Amino acid sequence: MAKEFELNEVEVWDGNYATSQALRQAQIDVVAAYPITPSTPIVEGYGAYVANGYVDGEFVMVESEHGAMSGCVGAAAAGGRVATATSSQGFALMAEVLYQASGMRLPIVMTVVNRALASPLNVRGDHSDMYLGRDSGWVQIDAFNAQEAYDLALCSFRIGEHLDVRLPVMMHQDGFTTSHKAQNVYPLKDDVAYKFVGDYVPVDDMLDFSRPVTHGAQTEEDWHYEHKAKQHKALMDSRTVIDEVFAEFKKLTGREYKRVETYMMEDAEVALVLLGSSVETAILAAKQLREEEGIKVGIVAPRCFRPFPYDLVREALDVPSLKAVCCMDKSAPGGAMGALFNEVSAAAYSTKSRPMMTNYIYGLGGRDFAVDEAKRIMKEQKAHADAGHITTDIQQFSGLRGPKLGFFQTRRG
Amino acid sequence: MSKGLEGNANRGVRELGAEEKVGWDQVSQGVVLNSFVGETENPAFLKPEERAYNDFNSYTATVASWRIIKPVYNRDICIDCQNCWVWCPDTSIISRDKQMLGIDYDHCKGCGVCVEVCPTNPKSLLMFSEAEGAETALANWPEKKKKEK
Amino acid sequence: MVEIRWHSRAGQGAVTGAKGLGSVVATTGKQVQAYALYGSAKRGAAMNAYNRIDDAPITNQETKMFPDYVFVIDPALAFSDDITKNDKPDTQYIITTHLSKEDLIAQIPALQDKAERTFVVDCMQISLDTIGRAMPNTPILGAFMKISKMYELDFFLDNMKKVLAKFPQKIIDANMEAITRAYNEVK
Numbered sequence: 001m002a003k004e005f006e007l008n009e010v011e012v013w014d015g016n017y018a019t020s021q022a023l024r025q026a027q028i029d030v031v032a033a034y035p036i037t038p039s040t041p042i043v044e045g046y047g048a049y050v051a052n053g054y055v056d057g058e059f060v061m062v063e064s065e066h067g068a069m070s071g072c073v074g075a076a077a078a079g080g081r082v083a084t085a086t087s088s089q090g091f092a093l094m095a096e097v098l099y100q101a102s103g104m105r106l107p108i109v110m111t112v113v114n115r116a117l118a119s120p121l122n123v124r125g126d127h128s129d130m131y132l133g134r135d136s137g138w139v140q141i142d143a144f145n146a147q148e149a150y151d152l153a154l155c156s157f158r159i160g161e162h163l164d165v166r167l168p169v170m171m172h173q174d175g176f177t178t179s180h181k182a183q184n185v186y187p188l189k190d191d192v193a194y195k196f197v198g199d200y201v202p203v204d205d206m207l208d209f210s211r212p213v214t215h216g217a218q219t220e221e222d223w224h225y226e227h228k229a230k231q232h233k234a235l236m237d238s239r240t241v242i243d244e245v246f247a248e249f250k251k252l253t254g255r256e257y258k259r260v261e262t263y264m265m266e267d268a269e270v271a272l273v274l275l276g277s278s279v280e281t282a283i284l285a286a287k288q289l290r291e292e293e294g295i296k297v298g299i300v301a302p303r304c305f306r307p308f309p310y311d312l313v314r315e316a317l318d319v320p321s322l323k324a325v326c327c328m329d330k331s332a333p334g335g336a337m338g339a340l341f342n343e344v345s346a347a348a349y350s351t352k353s354r355p356m357m358t359n360y361i362y363g364l365g366g367r368d369f370a371v372d373e374a375k376r377i378m379k380e381q382k383a384h385a386d387a388g389h390i391t392t393d394i395q396q397f398s399g400l401r402g403p404k405l406g407f408f409q410t411r412r413g
Numbered sequence: 414m415s416k417g418l419e420g421n422a423n424r425g426v427r428e429l430g431a432e433e434k435v436g437w438d439q440v441s442q443g444v445v446l447n448s449f450v451g452e453t454e455n456p457a458f459l460k461p462e463e464r465a466y467n468d469f470n471s472y473t474a475t476v477a478s479w480r481i482i483k484p485v486y487n488r489d490i491c492i493d494c495q496n497c498w499v500w501c502p503d504t505s506i507i508s509r510d511k512q513m514l515g516i517d518y519d520h521c522k523g524c525g526v527c528v529e530v531c532p533t534n535p536k537s538l539l540m541f542s543e544a545e546g547a548e549t550a551l552a553n554w555p556e557k558k559k560k561e562k
Numbered sequence: 563m564v565e566i567r568w569h570s571r572a573g574q575g576a577v578t579g580a581k582g583l584g585s586v587v588a589t590t591g592k593q594v595q596a597y598a599l600y601g602s603a604k605r606g607a608a609m610n611a612y613n614r615i616d617d618a619p620i621t622n623q624e625t626k627m628f629p630d631y632v633f634v635i636d637p638a639l640a641f642s643d644d645i646t647k648n649d650k651p652d653t654q655y656i657i658t659t660h661l662s663k664e665d666l667i668a669q670i671p672a673l674q675d676k677a678e679r680t681f682v683v684d685c686m687q688i689s690l691d692t693i694g695r696a697m698p699n700t701p702i703l704g705a706f707m708k709i710s711k712m713y714e715l716d717f718f719l720d721n722m723k724k725v726l727a728k729f730p731q732k733i734i735d736a737n738m739e740a741i742t743r744a745y746n747e748v749k
């Protein structure tokens with residue numbers, strides 16, 4: 001039996017440490033990992049728990065992140081509770097195996113500490129790696145601070161391992177801003193946390209010798225499509241399971257999570273849609289702007305990036321007073337509008353209010369997202385609302401040095 | 414025919430690839446293929462004809478129609494060395510208790526590897542036309558070859 | 563909201579100090595943040611650590627701040643770092659130095675008009691005398707308690723002991739002495 005870890009009612013933990021504690025409490029059988037900044041402390045912490053008897057499990061050192069995810073796939077197919085962590089280039093190197101894990105319906109939990117993708121080489125946080133995963137068939141959940149990283153890591157096991165879901169889950173947090181920022185974290189006691197996560201229930205495990213199975217079979221045009229459709233449905237249907245798990249977590253802790261978080265949207269005239277730690281800064285900016293200038297700003301934050309909560313985003317934006325919405329993408333869009341802009345705009349198109357939609361690229365490579373900058377962007381939305389049309393380029397860049405950069409205009413009101 | 418040669422009732426009951434194409438709602442989760450129907454104890458210790466193969470197991474499919482030439486087995490010469498059993502790429506050599514019994518013609522595709530690796534002189538396995546009867550084939554078996562000087 | 567910016571060198575324990583302060587503060591029901599701006603920096607490179615302390619949950623995730631307190635825990639950084647960056651009219655400076663306050667201010671133009679909110683304490687010497695090596699991160703907190711009056715010294719010491727609980731008793735005692743001396747010696 002693993003030793004109990006003594007915890008205080010309130011701890012001052014950073015996102016990485018909080019995550020490693022959640023992984024410890026979930027009593028994972030196998031962690032196969034390759035260290036990369038800024039996610040290293042998560043698996044380093046887990047390795048220490050194994051070495052010091054706080055976990056009955058295996059830590060598998062591998063030669064690369066491709067090997068790490070491959071090890072996770074093998075261990076999960078064998079029938080264990082499996083987790084790992086990565087960032088950035090490591091995430092990119094895993095990409096091939098990510099699709100295998102989801103296609104094979106293996107509920108691996110990967111705690112991703114979001115970091116920019118090279119080149120130029122950069123260890124700081126943006127959402128390039130998170131975006132890279134968005135078609136990989138994984139559930140993607142986003143924590144905005146260290147407490148949420150802890151909470152959502154626990155929830156991730158429940159969601160992924162649910163028999164109606166059986167899909168791998170990425171739990172994202174922002175590199176450094178969340179992963180290395182210590183704050184008050186209220187952890188659960190070991191037994192309470194484990195009881196919430198529950199015993200692992202293996203499905204089609206290869207170590208069940210009474211039911212030999214083939215994992216990773218090849219299919220061509222005759223079967224592939226049906227399997228992908230079934231997998232997509234499982235991911236879409238995971239929405240209800242996510243809601244259930246969040247509801248149960250709230251009952252246990254009082255801390256409430258939703259697939260789409262909304263703040264001050266009831267009477268909002270303008271809104272920002274964004275992900276990650278910037279959501280918190282934006283909430284602060286919105287509150288201040290409401291007080292200082294009476295501008296009715298709301299914030300919408302898709303907590304669940306995949307499955308994309310088309311339903312709830314539409315609901316959040318279907319506010320009669322809403323006139324202008326700015327979607328903020330913290331990833332270099334590579335010759336397109338930002339992904340969040342595209343997806344949120346699609347949802348907004350079917351609302352009655354049909355707000356004006358604009359896009360900001362921001363925070364690349366860890367560029368600080370300032371309260372004042374958030375307010376400036378909010379005021380710009382208000383200007384669109386007052387003018388009755390978009391007064392700027394549709395895609396702009398926030399916090400960028402040099403001449404103003406922007407793309408596309410519209411005359412639509 | 415001995416039990417091993419005959420196989421179980423499911424062996425080669427359909428053409429490979431001719432299985433029923435079910436819809437997305439009925440395909441297995443995660444492309445997992447179960448080898449057997451239900452639970453089975455120590456399948457490694459069961460002989461193939463004793464195993465409850467699943468419809469998706471290739472045991473239930475046949476590739477016999479792929480063959481143009483087929484291997485014929487000559488018990489009188491065979492020394493039970495198991496070479497053919499080891500080398501056959503389609504596990505179509507049937508052997509029990511280290512004794513070669515014959516060929517599983519449902520799964521043999523007629524590649525000739527078994528003939529190639531057979532060490533006896535003359536060979537205990539030889540390729541004949543698919544249409545050739547086993548008796549005629551055995552009757553026409555070649556003599557032992559003299560060593561060339 | 564109280565905001566603190568630390569000026570330190572990588573390896574001097576500013577992050578540990580910021581987290582230690584955060585841990586003490588959190589036990590009193592307040593909300594804290596403790597973080598640093600560092601990355602591929604090597605040991606000895608100048609770096610900043612930060613604290614935010616508030617009664618309500620803190621949602622400001624911006625790195626930059628307009629600090630209420632600036633801790634300079636390396637003597638040389640008082641001269642080479644922009645320690646008065648984002649200064650507010652009431653920002654208070656606690657600087658590690660062996661110089662007298664007058665001599666220090668005389669040499670740093672940016673502090674010239676801030677004499678009444680600049681405080682000096684020799685955390686380097688204090689830590690050498692007590693802990694046995696240059697670890698200015700805990701004594702600076704003693705000086706901070708005196709200047710900010712955030713907590714009574716005894717209360718702070720008691721809670722700091724709990725934060726350091728995993729260390730040997732000798733080290734805990736040395737840190738307590740260092741904090742107490744800095745509390746008494748800051749000018």
Ligand code: SF4
Nearest residue numbers: 501521522524525527
């Ligand atoms: S011909 Fe090929 S497939 Fe048939 S038994 Fe010989 S080796 Fe096996």
Ligand code: SF4
Nearest residue numbers: 491492494495497531
């Ligand atoms: S290789 Fe030839 S001799 Fe050996 S077992 Fe097969 S048929 Fe018999």
